[in-house]
Amino acid sequence: MTRTLRSAIALAGAAALSLGVVATSASALGAGSEKQGDVKIGLLLPESKTTRYEKFDRPYIEQKIKELAPNAQIDYYNAAESATTQQQQVNTALAKGDKVLILDAVDAKSIQSSVQKAHDAGVKVVAYDRLAQGPVDAYVSYDNHKVGELQGKALLAALGDKAKSGVIVMHNGSPTDPNAGQFKAGAHSVLDGKVKIGKEYDTPNWDPNNANQQMSGAISSLGKDKIVGVYSANDGLAAGIATALKAAGINVPLSGQDAQLDAIQRILIGTQTFTVEKPYKPEADIAATMAVNLAEGKKLSSDLVPTTVTSDGDRKVAAQLLNPIVVNKDNIKDTVVKDGLYTVQEICTPTYAAACKDAGLE
Incomplete structure (x- = not known):
């Protein structure tokens, strides 16, 4: 084999190796982007007659989610005081592929079947401000x-x-x-x-x-x-x-x-x-943090859920309860x-x- 041929083969191998590294890096970057894209959260609030939900809760929650996961997909729903509408909105959120639902229930009892449906689909549910019945994964509210x-x-x-x-x-x-x-x-x-x-x-x-x-x-x-x-x-x-x-x-x-x-x-x-x-911001920030962690497959720390509450008679739900003024x-x-x-x-x-x-x- 001539020196010229050996050199050509060596150069071809180096190029292939270089392309492989680039491909691997691109693949890793793509996987990271895909994981970030998997932070898909449905935010379901109960009504707008009480001014807090549109003026404070929604913007605070969305702001914190974006702070923690800039590329997160947030699907927002307001049930306008209708339990039936909220059940339909849960179905829509599941169909969109949301991985976590932040849910402030219109009717804590009637939403139970929707919470169960989310659970069966592998979707996590963070109960926000009101403790919905069913297999809720975490809860934040005031005492x-x-x-x-x-x-x-x-x-x-x-x-x-x-x-x-x-x-x-x-x-x-x-x-x-x-x-x-x-x-x-x-x-x-x-x-x-x-x-x-x-x-x-x-x-x-x-x-x-x-x-x-x-x-x-x-x-x-x-x-x-x-x-x-x-x-x-x-x-x-x-x-x-x-x-x-x-x-x-x-x-x-x-x-x-x-x-x-x-x-x-x-x-x-x-x-x-x-x-x-x-105060709405601490509650909203905690809910958003819970949701992002769950969407990323992380276990909730004891700082986020320092206590438990009882739901459905004997179901224990990891929770954080804040102090009112x-x-x-x-x-x-x-x-x-x-x-x-x-x-x-x-x-x-x-x-x-x-x-x-x-x-x-x-």
């Missing part, structure tokens, strides 16, 4: 029993000596929302024996209009002079209740929850006494403003300027 306790204690403090001089009316929220039952239980654990409950209502779909009608009916039935306070499980209900109270010429302590902007403004002018803030006129600046929910300018529109000045919000 809902504690929310009710805080509401009960703050309402008692606002009632003071008037606690036993009349009756209170309770509006507990939607019977299909498991959180509502926990708020109610927490509130009763504080209020029972210390106040007399004149009327108590569940309010389907957390509908402010229904709450308004219920409160108007309670005033007619009990008499406006008998009512010394109102327990409202959230700020949406409180909006309807406050309207009914104002129409009847009643100004009594009124609770709330979710730290909605209109609730903060009612607190400033004295038509609502307090709300309970559940009572917001009243005295700490608005140190809570919702400091936490970035609202700016002073957003709160203190011309209608509320004088009340803001009185509260030190300038």
